[in-house]
Amino acid sequence: MRYSLSSIIRNAASGHRHWPKVWRNPEPQKSYDVVIVGGGGHGLATAYYLARNHGITNVAVLEKGYLGNGNIGRNTTIVRSNYLCSENSQFYEHSLKLWEGLSADLNYNVMLSQRGALNVFHTPAQRDAAIRRGNAFSLNGIDSVLVSREEVKKLAPLVDCSPNARFPVLGGLLQPRGGSVRHDAVAWGFARAADTRGVDIIQNCEVTGFRIEKGRVRGVETSRGPIRANKVGIVVAGRSTLVARMAGLRLPIESHVLQCFVTEPVKPVLDTVVMFAAAHFSIVQSDKGGLVFNGDLDGYNSYAQRGNMPVMSGVAESAVSFMPRLSRLRLLRHWGGINDMTPDGSPFITRTPVKGLFFNGGWCYGGFKGTPASGWTFAHLIANDEPHPFAAGYTLSRFETGRVINENGAGPQPGKH
Amino acid sequence: MQIHCPWCGPRSLDEFEYGGDASKTRPSGKTQENMEAWVDYVFLHDNPAGRHREYWQHVGGCRSWLIVTRDTRTHEISKVELACASSRKGAK
Numbered sequence: 406m407r408y409s410l411s412s413i414i415r416n417a418a419s420g421h422r423h424w425p426k427v428w429r430n431p432e433p434q435k436s437y438d439v440v441i442v443g444g445g446g447h448g449l450a451t452a453y454y455l456a457r458n459h460g461i462t463n464v465a466v467l468e469k470g471y472l473g474n475g476n477i478g479r480n481t482t483i484v485r486s487n488y489l490c491s492e493n494s495q496f497y498e499h500s501l502k503l504w505e506g507l508s509a510d511l512n513y514n515v516m517l518s519q520r521g522a523l524n525v526f527h528t529p530a531q532r533d534a535a536i537r538r539g540n541a542f543s544l545n546g547i548d549s550v551l552v553s554r555e556e557v558k559k560l561a562p563l564v565d566c567s568p569n570a571r572f573p574v575l576g577g578l579l580q581p582r583g584g585s586v587r588h589d590a591v592a593w594g595f596a597r598a599a600d601t602r603g604v605d606i607i608q609n610c611e612v613t614g615f616r617i618e619k620g621r622v623r624g625v626e627t628s629r630g631p632i633r634a635n636k637v638g639i640v641v642a643g644r645s646t647l648v649a650r651m652a653g654l655r656l657p658i659e660s661h662v663l664q665c666f667v668t669e670p671v672k673p674v675l676d677t678v679v680m681f682a683a684a685h686f687s688i689v690q691s692d693k694g695g696l697v698f699n700g701d702l703d704g705y706n707s708y709a710q711r712g713n714m715p716v717m718s719g720v721a722e723s724a725v726s727f728m729p730r731l732s733r734l735r736l737l738r739h740w741g742g743i744n745d746m747t748p749d750g751s752p753f754i755t756r757t758p759v760k761g762l763f764f765n766g767g768w769c770y771g772g773f774k775g776t777p778a779s780g781w782t783f784a785h786l787i788a789n790d791e792p793h794p795f796a797a798g799y800t801l802s803r804f805e806t807g808r809v810i811n812e813n814g815a816g817p818q819p820g821k822h
Numbered sequence: 823m824q825i826h827c828p829w830c831g832p833r834s835l836d837e838f839e840y841g842g843d844a845s846k847t848r849p850s851g852k853t854q855e856n857m858e859a860w861v862d863y864v865f866l867h868d869n870p871a872g873r874h875r876e877y878w879q880h881v882g883g884c885r886s887w888l889i890v891t892r893d894t895r896t897h898e899i900s901k902v903e904l905a906c907a908s909s910r911k912g913a914k
Contacts (some may be wrong), residue, residue, distance in 0.1 A: 519871055563912065569877070644871075646868075646869040647869075647871055655866050656866070656869075657865040657866055657867075658869060659843075659867055659869050660869055660894070705840040705876065705892075706842050706843075706869060706874055706894050707894050708871040708894045708895045709894070709896065709897055713823045713834070713835055713897070714823075714836075715834075715835055715836035748864070748865050770858075804861055804864075805857070805861050805863045817864050817865060818842060819838060820842070
């Protein structure tokens with residue numbers, strides 16, 4: 406059923422008791438044209454665009470747990486496309502354009518709010534870097550505006566712009582089209598739209614192995630029996646190395662935990678996404694009123710989905726030195742998501758040495774904002790066995806060939822990006 | 823999380839800096855002649871969900887490099903040794 410004003414009125418009249426299930430819950434069939442391993446945001450987006458752009462609907466998405474349990478529900482919901490390296494900027498700009506039309510495309514309100522993403526800077530060196538980045542964005546056709554301290558004050562009155570601030574604010578670089586999206590709605594919206602086009606979404610179905618014959622993938626073994634498919638996509642960020650190892654692949658990825666925090670809800674105090682450059686800290690206010698923070702990785706390999714105290718106190722200190730009025734807010738919840746960290750901070754959307762087996766992962770911090778473009782380009786790769794031009798750089802071989810895409814200029818330690 | 827430094831005793835995590843996977847051995851020979859081994863050494867790590875041998879440096883204390891065996895699912899530490907002692911053992 407299409408969601409519309411008339412469907413709301415009709416269902417309101419019957420007391421909202423007759424809304425149909427948002428997606429089916431089918432039993433797995435014996436074989437599919439394409440199997441997607443991982444029902445996170447990227448896996449669901451891939452299935453949706455396989456059906457929408459390429460007409461491939463005999464597709465199964467296999468999810469170990471339930472939809473929305475992984476990183477699609479564990480991020481800080483920020484979207485923006487202000488990336489410096491050209492491979493990243495074209496990819497994330499495509500993603501932001503898809504975000505802009507996504508609610509209408511999916512017939513599901515993902516609650517995109519383009520409230521602006523503001524990177525505040527504090528030193529002349531940071532200002533020079535921001536100007537350089539801003540010029541690069543403009544050359545790539547990405548909106549960016551250099552703003553003064555007074556404008557920062559106007560955009561985000563919570564920021565301490567006084568000369569007495571611990572890290573005095575000099576100005577900022579704003580991407581007006583950046584903003585936030587309701588993250589759960591992204592999972593549900595893609596799931597519903599894929600399901601409507603005939604994709605089978607199979608929850609509680611763990612992939613336990615791959616069937617590979619003569620260097621070609623023939624299907625997967627799962628906790629609910631074997632499933633045949635000549636094309637399989639792995640999209641399991643956080644556990645990529647473990648799943649890929651079952652297919653005999655070794656990946657340049659380490660798993661690290663990134664913590665997020667949300668305060669008790671307050672009245673609207675912040676209508677912009679703000680990034681603090683004196684430490685690594687970002688803040689956005691959710692529609693429920695909670696202020697959502699995140700900071701650095703904990704910095705060591707982890708599959709624990711929970712973090713440690715030093716990062717928690719560092720994030721709280723950043724929050725208070727940046728926005729002193731937050732000092733009396735209490736943190737309500739905090740959680741950890743497991744990030745695939747790569748040696749250059751950029752992802753993979755690529756073929757593998759096994760024919761018919763494709764890999765999407767290594768999203769570091771950038772996974773949520775990349776969700777639609779990741780699905781779009783990965784579906785293109787699976788359907789045509791040819792990389793999409795916007796994701797052609799995201800190969801596994803780039804470390805051997807030296808064509809790394811290193812946004813931060815940090816070294817090869819995955820935890821440093 | 824605390825790490826039991828062999829010199830300083832149990833100390834808080836924020837005194838330590840992570841140094842990564844300790845299971846790797848630096849390849850010998852020039853990069854060009856031994857490219858595969860170097861790519862493997864620099865970029866490809868096992869990344870296990872379970873026991874992981876890893877380097878830590880006690881930067882806020884005695885500055886020793888340690889090899890810690892930690893479970894990446896629970897952060898439980900089963901062993902801490904001095905990296906220099908371990909490498910001496912390895913050299914024998």
